[in-house]
Amino acid sequence: MKEPTSMQGSTRKALGPWLRLMGERRARLLFGALLMLATLLFAIGLLTLSGWFITATALTGMTLAAGGAATLDVFTPGSGIRFFAVGRTAARYAERLYNHDTVLRLLADIRGRTFAGLSRLSGRELARYRAGEWLNRLTADIDALDNLYLRLLAPPLVGLLAILVVGGILALAMPALGGVLLAIMLPLWVIVTLGMAVAGRGPSARRVETLERLRVRALEHLQGLAELRTFGVLGAHRERVEREQRALLDDQRRLGRRAALGNALVTLTVQGAAVAILCLALLAFAAGKLSAPVASMLPLAVLALNEGLAMLPGAFVQLGATRTAAARLNAEAATSLRDEAEGSLTSAEAPSITFEAVTLRYPGMGTTPALEDVNLHVEAGERVAVLGPSGSGKSSLAQLVVHAFDPDAGSVQLAGQDLRSLAPQALHSRLAYLTQHTELFHASLRDNLRLGLPVDHGLEEADVESALWQALWIVDLDDWARELPHGLETWVGEAGRQLSGGQARRVALARVILRDAPLVLLDEPLAGLDAATAVTVAERLDTWLDGRTVLMFAHRRDALPRCDRALVL
Amino acid sequence: MSRSQAQTSARASRQWLAAQSREVRGWLSLAIAAGVIGGLATLAQLGLMAWLISAVVVHDTALVTLWPYAVALAGAVIVRGLAQWLQETSGLEAGLRVKADVRAQVLDQLAALGPVHLAERHSAGSTAQLVDQVEALEGYIARYVPQATLAVVLPLIFLGVAFSLDWLAASFFLIAAPLIPLFMALIGMGAQRLNEQQFQAMTRLAGHFLDRVRGLTTLQLFGRTRQATEEVTAVADDYRRRNMKTLRVAFLSSAVLEFFASVSIAVIAIYIGFGLLGYIQFGPADQLTLFSGLFLLFMAPDFFQPLRLLAQHYHDRASALGAAEGLRTLLSQTPPQGPRMESLGSELDDTVPLRARLTDVSVAHAGRGRVLGPLDFVITDGEVVALVGPSGTGKSTLLQVLAGFVDAESGGVALRTETSVAWLDQRPFLMQGTLAENLRLVAPDASDDRLREALIAAQLGDLLSALPEGLDTSLGERGLGLSGGQASRLALARVFLSDAPLVLLDEPTASLDPDSEQRVIEGLTQLAAQGRTLVIATHHPAVMGMADRVLRLEAGQLHSQDAPASSEALS
Known part of the structure; x- marks a missing residue:
């Protein structure tokens, strides 16, 4: 990936949409940060008050031992110490609980937003993404954003506020001390946030990419094991895997060392500041400007800052990785934003389909088009089979009709209207498309089927029920479904895996039937069905298809229900 | 648990x-x-x-x-x-x-x-x-x-x-x-x-x-x-x-x-x-x-x-x-040992040397019992053997035994000394990288000309000439998507590039349209002509037709051995 010219600019651009999304929960975020700050302040209060108390009691004790007269109210500081001790525990517990609730709310927001972005992707992009490791990458990217608030937003803010509060306490005792502390700690704060982000920018952004390449190589290695092993070239490919791993480990080493340097710097600076404040406070005491108890409590307040700053270097050195993840998610959602037309189909009747001089090219195939100068007219209510071997462009033809993408040249028209002028909703409500690839959802059989119903079906539940069974009858699954122990509530596994290939195919077909659309596209509707079932389903489909405009796709004509004519690609 | x-x-x-x-x-x-x-x-x-x-x-x-x-x-x-x-x-x-x-x-x-x-x-x-x-x-x-x-x-x-x-x-x-x-x-x-x-x-x-x-x-x-x-x-x-x-x-x-x-x-x-x-x-x-x-x-x-x-x-x-x-x-899993390498001679009445010999071989899978065997047969050098039979009958297992991916539970599997194996199955392995890189994987030193020859022999010559970037065309997620038939033929080109004398093929023509199937068979015929031994698990009559011998397996056992013509009569 290209190095951005301005990191701040590109970080804002990448994280901006997500920060705005989080901004909708501003009040919660702020309250969570306040709880964090409260925890830290209770810790500071506990140590500081204890230091004051011990010094004060020591001095009073010495006076008393020397026979002098002295009084010290021990109960107020005593109860103060107890208050801070209990308060710190309570604040910590409340803070963790509240902030995790917030993070889980953000997780729901982020997923919803990402999904909304992805759902606008065009068919061509989705097809490209389906391959490979895209889903894994998507999960990893979303996970990186889930923790944005808890790692990168609240802690630096709380750390900064804690520095200002301790600076304020010191300034109350003696203004110069507050000034010294801010002069030491504010630059440290900048170094452990912005400085660490800059130090980790290259390797942490690269690490994300390298991890993904390692994943791809590892998957290749495993999928190709049979060939790689028999050809005796396992070692050569393994070297590719190891190369990616070495690059990953090198970047992780760089990041780890830089974070360690940042952590050591925090220790060095906070402890050094405590020592410096101690010496200055003692000098002020000797000059009579500070009391002894106050002089000995101030360094303790400084020491307590360590807790507020210790986590920052490790989090910020990885900022580049979060930014890369966010930028990638932005890009994936943004590529899809094509202008959506507004037009609607004028008639609810079965439409005609017209291809006028359509040419389609796929990237990577150079000059060879997938479809070249295709002219085709299907009358309203006509049933046409499109035949041809795999790779001859059948699926491309179907994808053009459902407007998954635009042709490179020519036009596709439905009832005489160019698809480019139609609103996606208007088009999708008129068509039912059985894709070559069967997609069932991890949900009940009923929910999978109901997905096919028109969005605004307006049917009574009883009518929906009878429609479901009618569709199941057409695909000859009604008896099977009735005998299932859980009937239509049967859970259909991941990608429909608990069904056989043929059953999954028929459930998908039933879903298409439920759509009750005037335009129907069926890609290999009878594939994977045994001969007897295929005949039954073909007969029942035949009746159902009457009066609709139908395009069917297959290798051979005998694999399809009855049709008016056939085209060979 | x-x-x-x-x-x-x-x-x-x-x-x-x-x-x-x-x-x-x-x-x-x-x-x-x-x-x-x-x-x-x-x-x-x-x-x-x-x-x-x-x-x-x-x-x-x-x-x-x-x-x-x-x-x-x-x-x-x-x-x-x-x-x-x-x-x-x-x-x-x-x-x-x-x-x-x-x-x-x-x-x-x-x-x-x-x-x-x-x-x-x-x-x-x-x-x-x-x-x-x-x-x-x-x-x-x-x-x-x-x-x-x-x-x-x-x-x-x-x-x-x-x-x-x-x-x-x-x-x-x-x-x-x-x-x-x-x-x-x-x-x-x-x-x-x-x-x-x-x-x-x-x-x-x-x-x-x-x-x-x-x-x-x-x-x-x-x-x-x-x-x-x-x-x-x-x-x-x-x-x-x-x-x-x-x-x-x-x-x-x-x-x-x-x-x-x-x-x-x-x-x-x-x-x-x-x-x-x-x-x-x-x-x-x-x-x-x-x-x-x-x-x-x-x-x-x-x-x-x-x-x-x-x-x-x-x-x-x-x-x-x-x-x-x-x-x-x-x-902690135990890896398979693979076949023994032996200096296999020829059978008594034949002058052609053996390539592989299976003696009383049986294979069991955990939870499924015996899936193959006992099997007893030899494969001579340069022979083309088709393995046929209903699905689940052990054809793939037999190929896996020969490749050394699975060990026989009993009996002996022997290959002639220095037999290297080439493998081709239904889901050919494609690596992210160029066409040339995908081919050179098996023959790192092959010249561009040899790669082209192999592609032509595997019936991919017309695809190659249609690609503007030729051998340097990228394959994979962001590059050229090959169809199933093209990927099978690319795997076949790899076999041409290797000099392995024993070639094991698991359903090389499954889910291909008739045209692609015919092209793959032409490629296989060329391989056989180079004197290599081919063992092919298949359902397709056209593939059986090119074999010297058809071994019909049923429930893991050898049902019959025929010349291709009579096997067609049987089926």
């Missing part, structure tokens, strides 16, 4: 992790040593700070005369910073080395186990093991392991110093410190189960999201994307509500730690204060001074710090144990 089994396997995982950390004990010792030095420097720093305050406040010493102590104080702070850096980087190095080492072990093991054992697991699952599970080990080795020692050693050192100052104050530490692990263990046991539930719920949540993303095309076609978006948010929100219950308990452990750390500081501060005032008439309280009192107070937060860090790294341990479970199981 029963409870005792779960415990046994958890123990085995802990032992496996311990064995891995022994490999880097040098780095880990360095990390621990640095941690101890850092702890000692911390003690020195805190002691000197208390001493300075006491000297100036109680003994009225002028600060300027104390400059050597101030210098020592600065020195202690610097040592502390350096020690912390050394501890972190040494731990990091240990973690990175373990990852590299375990990945090498896993790669070795996957290679040895071969594709058949691997097929029992999902390939995405094995990738996750190789990538993510190995990554999960780093935090444990780099941070948890050194901290586990330091969380014992450092509090003990602090305790020793505290005892020398005031045994009563020290005993507050002593009481609080062991109580913390005790309470955390009690809560941890409950939290562990809750954690597992939470992990499952998280997996289901991720599963739901990915499932809907995977089916986006369908959702778009049915106009249901808005509804699905709402559902995705609703499911995540439901997950949140259910999980807040678990978190309420899980966070108790950190609250307990916080409580003891805070209360100890409070108790010690109040005890010292009252002791200094002379209100406490028993024990060592009358010996307390400003120095010892402040030193004890300064020490209190750092006494608990190693334990708090350990608690922070606790999730590293949990994820490493989870990963260890899977990795350990993978690494």
Whole structure:
């Protein structure tokens, strides 16, 4: 990936949409940060008050031992110490609980937003993404954003506020001390946030990419094991895997060392500041400007800052990785934003389909088009089979009709209207498309089927029920479904895996039937069905298809229900 | 899994992790040593700070005369910073080395186990093991392991110093410190189960999201994307509500730690204060001074710090144990041995030498019983053998035995000495990279001309000439997508590039259209013409037609051996 010219600019651009999304929960975020700050302040209060108390009691004790007269109210500081001790525990517990609730709310927001972005992707992009490791990458990217608030937003803010509060306490005792502390700690704060982000920018952004390449190589290695092993070239490919791993480990080493340097710097600076404040406070005491108890409590307040700053270097050195993840998610959602037309189909009747001089090219195939100068007219209510071997462009033809993408040249028209002028909703409500690839959802059989119903079906539940069974009858699954122990509530596994290939195919077909659309596209509707079932389903489909405009796709004509004519690609 | 089994396997995982950390004990010792030095420097720093305050406040010493102590104080702070850096980087190095080492072990093991054992697991699952599970080990080795020692050693050192100052104050530490692990263990046991539930719920949540993303095309076609978006948010929100219950308990452990750390500081501060005032008439309280009192107070937060860090790294341990479970199981499987290499002669009445001999071979799969055999036959050099029969009858298993991916349970499999094997199956292996890289994988030194010849022999000549970038065309996610038939022919081109005398093909023409099928068969005929031995598992009559011999398998046994013509008559 290209190095951005301005990191701040590109970080804002990448994280901006997500920060705005989080901004909708501003009040919660702020309250969570306040709880964090409260925890830290209770810790500071506990140590500081204890230091004051011990010094004060020591001095009073010495006076008393020397026979002098002295009084010290021990109960107020005593109860103060107890208050801070209990308060710190309570604040910590409340803070963790509240902030995790917030993070889980953000997780729901982020997923919803990402999904909304992805759902606008065009068919061509989705097809490209389906391959490979895209889903894994998507999960990893979303996970990186889930923790944005808890790692990168609240802690630096709380750390900064804690520095200002301790600076304020010191300034109350003696203004110069507050000034010294801010002069030491504010630059440290900048170094452990912005400085660490800059130090980790290259390797942490690269690490994300390298991890993904390692994943791809590892998957290749495993999928190709049979060939790689028999050809005796396992070692050569393994070297590719190891190369990616070495690059990953090198970047992780760089990041780890830089974070360690940042952590050591925090220790060095906070402890050094405590020592410096101690010496200055003692000098002020000797000059009579500070009391002894106050002089000995101030360094303790400084020491307590360590807790507020210790986590920052490790989090910020990885900022580049979060930014890369966010930028990638932005890009994936943004590529899809094509202008959506507004037009609607004028008639609810079965439409005609017209291809006028359509040419389609796929990237990577150079000059060879997938479809070249295709002219085709299907009358309203006509049933046409499109035949041809795999790779001859059948699926491309179907994808053009459902407007998954635009042709490179020519036009596709439905009832005489160019698809480019139609609103996606208007088009999708008129068509039912059985894709070559069967997609069932991890949900009940009923929910999978109901997905096919028109969005605004307006049917009574009883009518929906009878429609479901009618569709199941057409695909000859009604008896099977009735005998299932859980009937239509049967859970259909991941990608429909608990069904056989043929059953999954028929459930998908039933879903298409439920759509009750005037335009129907069926890609290999009878594939994977045994001969007897295929005949039954073909007969029942035949009746159902009457009066609709139908395009069917297959290798051979005998694999399809009855049709008016056939085209060979 | 029963409870005792779960415990046994958890123990085995802990032992496996311990064995891995022994490999880097040098780095880990360095990390621990640095941690101890850092702890000692911390003690020195805190002691000197208390001493300075006491000297100036109680003994009225002028600060300027104390400059050597101030210098020592600065020195202690610097040592502390350096020690912390050394501890972190040494731990990091240990973690990175373990990852590299375990990945090498896993790669070795996957290679040895071969594709058949691997097929029992999902390939995405094995990738996750190789990538993510190995990554999960780093935090444990780099941070948890050194901290586990330091969380014992450092509090003990602090305790020793505290005892020398005031045994009563020290005993507050002593009481609080062991109580913390005790309470955390009690809560941890409950939290562990809750954690597992939470992990499952998280997996289901991720599963739901990915499932809907995977089916986006369908959702778009049915106009249901808005509804699905709402559902995705609703499911995540439901997950949140259910999980807040678990978190309420899980966070108790950190609250307990916080409580003891805070209360100890409070108790010690109040005890010292009252002791200094002379209100406490028993024990060592009358010996307390400003120095010892402040030193004890300064020490209190750092006494608990190693334990708090350990608690922070606790999730590293949990994820490493989870990963260890899977990795350990993978690494403990026994790989197959493969066929024997023998100087096979020729059969008595034949002058053609043998390529392979199977004697009483049978193969069993766990849970399925015997899937193949007993089989007894020979394959002569240069022969083309078609394996036919209904699916599930053992054709693929027979090829896997010959390739050495599966061992025969009994009987002997022998190949002629120095027989290398070429393999081609239904799902050819494509690598991200150019066409040339995909071919050179099997013949790294082949010239471009040889690659072109191989592509032409595999009937991919017309595709090659249609590609503007020719051999340098990229394949894979962002490049050219090959159709199933083209990918099969690319795999065939690899076979042409290798000089393996024995070629094993598993359904090379499955799911191809008739035209692609014919082209692949032409390629195979050319291979046979080069004098190679071909063993082809197939359903297709056209492939059987080119074979010298058709072996019909039924229920794992040899049903008949025929010349192709009569086999067609049979079927």
